[in-house]
Amino acid sequence: MAIVEFLAGSPLLQVFTASILGLIVGSFLNVVIHRLPEMMMREWRMQCRELQESVTDEGDYEPFNLSTPRSRCPHCSRPITPWENIPILSYLLLKGRCAGCKTSIPLRYPMVEALTALLSALVVWHFGFHWQAAAALLLTWGLIPLIFIDLDHQLLPDDITLPLLWVGLGLSLFGIFTDPRSAILGAMIGYLSLWSVYMLFKLLTGKEGMGYGDFKLLALFGAWLGWQAIPLIVLLSSLVGATTGILLILLRRHERSTPIPFGPYLASAGWIALMWGDSITQTYLHWLG
Numbered sequence: 001m002a003i004v005e006f007l008a009g010s011p012l013l014q015v016f017t018a019s020i021l022g023l024i025v026g027s028f029l030n031v032v033i034h035r036l037p038e039m040m041m042r043e044w045r046m047q048c049r050e051l052q053e054s055v056t057d058e059g060d061y062e063p064f065n066l067s068t069p070r071s072r073c074p075h076c077s078r079p080i081t082p083w084e085n086i087p088i089l090s091y092l093l094l095k096g097r098c099a100g101c102k103t104s105i106p107l108r109y110p111m112v113e114a115l116t117a118l119l120s121a122l123v124v125w126h127f128g129f130h131w132q133a134a135a136a137l138l139l140t141w142g143l144i145p146l147i148f149i150d151l152d153h154q155l156l157p158d159d160i161t162l163p164l165l166w167v168g169l170g171l172s173l174f175g176i177f178t179d180p181r182s183a184i185l186g187a188m189i190g191y192l193s194l195w196s197v198y199m200l201f202k203l204l205t206g207k208e209g210m211g212y213g214d215f216k217l218l219a220l221f222g223a224w225l226g227w228q229a230i231p232l233i234v235l236l237s238s239l240v241g242a243t244t245g246i247l248l249i250l251l252r253r254h255e256r257s258t259p260i261p262f263g264p265y266l267a268s269a270g271w272i273a274l275m276w277g278d279s280i281t282q283t284y285l286h287w288l289g
Helices: 002-008 011-052 089-093 108-127 131-153 158-172 180-205 212-225 227-250 263-288
Strands: none
Touching: 011 108, 011 131, 011 158, 089 108, 108 131, 108 263, 131 158, 131 212, 131 263, 158 180, 158 212, 180 212, 180 227, 212 227, 212 263, 227 263
């Protein structure tokens, strides 16, 4: 209790504590980003082979989850020791290379850790020592792996989106961000709005313009923030996504026929709405007036 009271009286210490916690969580999120898609692929392969009654690769039956096997270098298979797994610091001490084979360690690992620390600090600085901060931290930590997994694999795993959706509905019972009525309507409108666009685009072109994971992600934000936040999130994500896509095509870094994942823009827009949605809406309405 003394520690809680001490933290409650020191905003600067709250932000510092959140950033340190963010570094630790960010290290774990790197594991989630790397392993969760592989876990999904293994499960799908096993299900397909069982349906076909074919022999399953023994490697798919080996334990592979977020804790097993132990983290190791993908090049030399050298196990990573605890001191080599200290967020950011280990990367700097190792000069960005494996201690065994000296292969370069991707810069993404410290970047994810730093990003998680920064966003965690911003959340606590914005909401203060309040239940809203604790809930917003949970949502922030869930969005980070969704962004990077979608960038890598064009997947938004149900293992992350659906639990967060239910958590958002549960929080509405306590009025953390919105009320139950707004949360339920938000989840429904969020899902159906993108689903309707998807179906209309498919009917007109015969192609799939987005995945079902995008529908669930917008439903998630509707459950957390209420239906009132849906227009802002859709507008922000569409503007950023369209601008980025056009720039990539103009710079010849992306083919027109190659799909661009929408999840990162949707997740970023939802996080902005979580933090400053009311201020953005009020400023817009004041400008119109």
